[in-house]
Amino acid sequence: KDFKSRAANLIRRRTTEATLSEKSLIPSREDVLSWEESFDHLLRHRYGQALFRAFLRTEFSEENLEFWLACDEFKSCKEPKRSAKAKKIYIDFIAIGAPKQVNLDTETRESTIACIDNPSLDAFDRAQRRIQGLMEKDSYQRFLKSELYINLLRRTSYPIQRRTTTELTNNKS
Template identity: 55%
Template structure:
């Protein structure tokens, strides 16, 4: 016979309640973030793969004074497709150099490793740095974006 929920330890019941609340929030977020073409602002990859998503996210980052992260990520994408010494120098000068006008937040190790390979460039030269910035946006900026007026307005306009 089933003893019911009362036979479970209270810690299990609390965990179950927490999971139910989290799942409820995820379901609500999923429904709130649908756009006209069936896509959802549910992950960075989807957001960055659409022109409209990119535009809205850029506007949000601009409002938070962190647009340089997206600009760096986009410059790295362009570099990967068409690598050149000129583009690499431009990316380094614009985003990596400690005095760069749009300096991105990279750890010293990543910054130093980039400086070390600037003489022997290849298509994946900026991959590690780009991934760090992508992770930063995905963990920090993107969740705030989903809760922002920018996102809500974009969803309403679609």
């Protein structure tokens, strides 16, 4: 009997945990609407970022978000790893013919390359801003009109408004 009780509790707890984690994956309607207000809101929301990445994949421009994220991660790099991380970003995204080469103007590319050998935390800021600007001006605008975004907006529901006892009593008359 003790074993059955423990097993039932374990199953119940795992089911509850799974349900909670599923719910936390789905953004609220407010979250989804906030993505229209600000590209930054979209980039900083885990689900929003994943959905935007999926959209970029359909446009064959996922490297822009990958570069932006790599630059963001670079800013938190400690000194010993910073140089290696800078070189990896250069090889992956900035070098002419890089496997995931991003579209940077010559001046930005050259000023960024000049920082690679002795990179400070802001070494990629200019290039990151350029790519963010490109995404915000182009891909982000198309994303907001995409089926991916519109379907998610339809799937998110308005929060249930709870009425107080006073409101219920006043509405009866």
